[in-house]
């Protein structure tokens with residue numbers, strides 16, 4: 001099935017079919033063992049896949065595997081010996097004195113125990129990671145909405161796989177007819193039937209491929225959108241702790257690897273599983289003994305890819321992590337190009353990138369080695385299987401247990417089956433690798449944001465009265481450092497309140513809490529008497545607007561930057577707010593006016609221009625609460641004064657919080673809060689605070705004296 005044709009040209013067997021049956025076998029083995037996933041989330045929001053390892057009647061048994069293996073020992077030995085030593089089944093029960101048989105039994109027991117151990121699923125120690133089989137099931141769950149299409153695909157799949165059995169079946173029959181010198185017309189009929197069935201099989205395969213691939217493309221697109229949506233819903237702490245390179249790599253390359261696995265590997269899995277079912281059924285009808293022997297050999301050789309696959313999957317995860325670290329360096333460098341150039345650190349950044357890439361190269365070498373090793377190991381085990389099957393098949397022929405024609409058919413089926421296994425063994429590590437890629441994607445997709453449930457409150461009228469009540473907060477990255485301690489204050493409607501303090505006092509943190517980027521550990525933040533978390537998100541973000549010191553603009557037109565996040569805003573409204581923010585004049589002078597692109601991160605505008613565009617962007621929403629975090633720091637004194645006038649003159653319309661380092665911008669504020677080491681130490685108006693001769697007085701004196709010095713007064 002495209003994009004992987006699903007047929008392999010084997011030198012010795014001609015065109016052979018491949019199968020993913022082994023993969024399915026391994027997982028159905030774990031199901032047979034009574035395992036099933038339990039999905040829950042830990043307190044940090046990570047999805048945890050845990051596994052109930054054994055059925056309830058076996059839980060609490062400290063030695064379940066040896067016990068089960070020992071109980072199966074004698075029947076297993078009898079079964080094996082019936083193949084190896086014909087007519088000795090009963091004899092073996094009384095032959096424990098024979099060292100060779102005893103050795104054979106223990107050899108079988110050990111092998112069974114190892115197989116059992118290997119097939120039991122992994123337990124998740126790490127929160128947020130899912131077991132490989134869990135990921136596979138999760139991959140399959142993506143297909144659920146398209147179940148009706150898969151029903152059609154399955155029907156075509158069955159018909160096509162069944163049709164493929166015609167060639168070996170009719171070849172066997174023709175052999176019998178030739179050997180028995182039967183009617184030549186029967187020979188012609190057989191050839192016609194065989195051709196018709198094979199052509200029908202090819203047509204159904206084509207239809208199956210078309211439906212399957214269109215469905216898969218749709219699933220790919222949807223998954224990519226789902227992951228991005230899920231990432232965008234995460235709380236700010238997630239973006240603080242997870243590097244941007246990591247997130248980008250998950251949303252782009254990991255999803256591509258995962259969808260490739262869905263479209264090629266999963267298609268192979270389905271296709272060849274069905275084929276293997278038909279092959280084994282036909283083989284069983286011809287010689288049950290030889291079929292059982294083939295299956296038993298398959299059980300043993302599945303160990304090889306299982307072991308090598310686990311190793312290369314671990315390596316694949318490490319390579320991905322290492323690559324994402326290198327990407328992070330490149331991303332950081334490109335986004336800070338001006339800093340890199342101004343400090344002439346191009347070589348330093350190149351070296352940093354090269355050193356990360358060197359780490360990836362080292363891991364890649366191990367990965368290549370592991371891949372080579374697994375290929376060789378798979379080839380050897382496949383060779384051993386072929387020899388074994390030919391040996392026992394030959395014995396059955398000489399014993400006369402199957403007819404000549406049936407033997408030919410059986411050998412043809414068997415060759416398809418073994419070559420399918422051979423291809424499967426070769427691709428098994430790749431499948432594991434793809435499943436490995438999907439683990440992190442699902443980790444992001446299933447991550448529950450650590451935020452309270454979104455609120456629904458949408459009042460008709462909002463006054464804009466903000467209250468901080470005994471708020472204590474530390475950033476998730478440093479949970480032991482309280483950035484705000486027991487902070488209480490009011491931002492009253494119709495007033496400009498200023499927040500001042502030394503660097504690192506926690507001023508911007510107040511803003512971040514107001515914007516609901518983080519949740520305080522203690523205390524409440526209320527808007528008109530209701531906790532801010534109870535307000536509907538869109539409504540809240542429209543009513544509470546912020547302009548920061550370094551506003552982030554996007555690479556779209558200035559008009560669209562001002563109207564960012566709003567659906568229908570006329571050019572006239574945009575121009576009106578731009579005039580209020582004293583941005584209209586400079587925008588009109590640009591080559592394309594409001595349609596001029598702002599450049600990446602607003603890079604084509606100066607710091608002051610960016611701040612004015614950001615102010616217009618906040619004002620266009622007509623917010624009830626406006627927060628300015630050093631928002632005019634890059635403006636010249638004259639423009640800053642003009643903007644201040646606008647704010648103070650329109651103060652009665654809304655609640656304004658002014659965070660500033662420049663003391664001259666805050667002195668007109670009705671209420672001034674002084675923040676020191678995360679605590680409000682003084683509050684009042686400018687004159688009251690100067691009289692107190694406290695921290696505010698010191699800050700004021702410091703700035704005015706340095707201003708006087710600068711002006712030579």
Ligand SMILES: Nc1ncnc2c1ncn2[C@@H]1O[C@H](COP(=O)(O)OP(=O)(O)OP(=O)(O)O)[C@@H](O)[C@H]1O
Pocket residue numbers: 240475476477478483501502503504505506507508509510
């Ligand atoms: N995302 C974050 N994760 C961890 N710690 C942070 C984070 N943001 C700020 N901090 C820390 O919180 C403290 C207060 O920072 P904040 O930015 O609120 O101070 P500020 O008063 O606004 O400083 P400035 O005036 O220099 O902007 C600082 O020690 C800072 O290192």
